[in-house]
Amino acid sequence: MQMLQPHEVLCPSIITAAEILDRLACMALLDEASLEHKPGLVCPSSQGSHRDMDFSLFQCSVDALQGYFQAQCLNGYRDVNFEEIRQCGILAEQKMMAATQQINTHKGAIFNLGFASAAVGQCLADNSPLNAGSISQKIQSTWQNELLHHLERNPNSHGQRMRSQYGITGAIEEVASGFKTVMDVALPTYIDIYTRTANTQQAAIQTLFSLIAYVQDTNIVWRGGLSALYIVQDLAKQFLGRGGVLQHNWMQDVAKVEDYFVQHRLSPGGSADLLGVTLFMLKVEHEFCNHI
Numbered sequence: 001m002q003m004l005q006p007h008e009v010l011c012p013s014i015i016t017a018a019e020i021l022d023r024l025a026c027m028a029l030l031d032e033a034s035l036e037h038k039p040g041l042v043c044p045s046s047q048g049s050h051r052d053m054d055f056s057l058f059q060c061s062v063d064a065l066q067g068y069f070q071a072q073c074l075n076g077y078r079d080v081n082f083e084e085i086r087q088c089g090i091l092a093e094q095k096m097m098a099a100t101q102q103i104n105t106h107k108g109a110i111f112n113l114g115f116a117s118a119a120v121g122q123c124l125a126d127n128s129p130l131n132a133g134s135i136s137q138k139i140q141s142t143w144q145n146e147l148l149h150h151l152e153r154n155p156n157s158h159g160q161r162m163r164s165q166y167g168i169t170g171a172i173e174e175v176a177s178g179f180k181t182v183m184d185v186a187l188p189t190y191i192d193i194y195t196r197t198a199n200t201q202q203a204a205i206q207t208l209f210s211l212i213a214y215v216q217d218t219n220i221v222w223r224g225g226l227s228a229l230y231i232v233q234d235l236a237k238q239f240l241g242r243g244g245v246l247q248h249n250w251m252q253d254v255a256k257v258e259d260y261f262v263q264h265r266l267s268p269g270g271s272a273d274l275l276g277v278t279l280f281m282l283k284v285e286h287e288f289c290n291h292i
Contacts, residue, residue: 014077014124017288021120022070024287025113026062028280029106032272033058035204037254039212039232040261041272048258049223049267052103061106064099068092068110069117076121076138082146089114108171108273113280115139115175120284130288132187132281136178147176161222168216170270179277185214186278193245202245205254207278209244211271212236219269228266235260 033042033055040049047054068088075085092110097103119138120130128134151172155161174181189210194203213236220229235257247253261267 010074010077014074017124018070018073018077018121020287021073021117021284022067024283025069025117025280026066028113028276028283029062029065029109030059031204031279032276033062035201035208035275037201037205037251037258038208038272039254039258040265040267041269049262049265053105057100057103058105060099061096064096065092065106065110068095069113072114072117073121073124076118077125079122079125082143082150085114085118085143086151108269109276111171112175112179112273112277115143116179116277116280118143131285132179132183135281135284136180136183138178139175140178144176144178147172168218168221170216170218171273174274179274179281181211181215182274182277182281185210186274187281190278190282196246199245202250204275204279205250206240206245208268208271208275209236209239211274212268213240215268215271215274217268217270219267223266224264228264232261232266232268 034044036043036045038048042048042050042053042055042058044055071088071092072085075088089110092114093107096106096110116135116139119135119142122128122138122142123130123134128138153172186207190203190207193206194200197203213233217229217232220232224231239253239257242253244250
């Protein structure tokens with residue numbers, strides 16, 4: 001991970017905040033992986049549509065990422081250049097891939113939560129409120145231009161191939177926007193359902209379905225084409241239209257959607273990544289509510 005230069009000294013409170021931030025990021029990833037009834041996605045009781053992944057692999061992956069989010073938080077606090085943040089992410093990706101025998105479990109999370117963690121570091125540096133709005137604003141004002149216009153894209157990645165073939169934007173554009181989808185769709189949905197139910201599982205499932213209904217998920221398009229994207233978006237909208245998790249029999253309703261995803265080997269990985277960002281934002285706000 002990124003190391004401090006010999007002449008750099010950070011006050012203990014900043015180091016402690018970065019350590020807490022790292023724990024929150026890992027907890028958010030584990031909470032997302034632990035959530036049951038996610039269509040096509042790995043959870044403790046199912047591999048979903050993934051033949052090469054299971055819950056224990058995700059646990060190993062998160063273990064391998066410990067310390068990465070702290071490093072990116074300190075990078076943001078120190079206001080390092082864009083390339084240093086990128087290289088820190090590359091090192092974390094290599095460590096993750098080594099721990100998972102080259103299976104991509106958290107590449108999206110490394111990218112998404114890496115920049116979110118760096119943004120938290122910037123908030124700590126200028127004593128901004130540690131909330132979703134500040135994190136979003138810091139990402140946009142600091143890295144949007146470099147993300148959209150200077151970040152080297154791998155033309156062979158699934159996301160970039162879908163971008164070239166269908167014009168679908170993906171993770172880079174979402175991060176560059178300061179996680180606009182999380183801010184506009186996911187966080188309001190989670191807060192609304194949790195306020196009504198006081199149930200984190202129901203709030204998270206409703207949020208995931210709201211994301212599936214809204215996001216042009218390149219993971220879905222890669223596996224099933226545009227037609228699959230339109231079908232699963234419609235399935236999610238229908239579920240939400242019936243009340244979603246506020247239905248008495250919502251688990252049975254979700255099970256039908258789960259069956260469709262598995263039968264067609266579809267996985268809403270992009271939506272799952274954004275659910276992880278949502279859970280991270282909520283944890284940061286709760287943990288640091290008395291900051292400043």
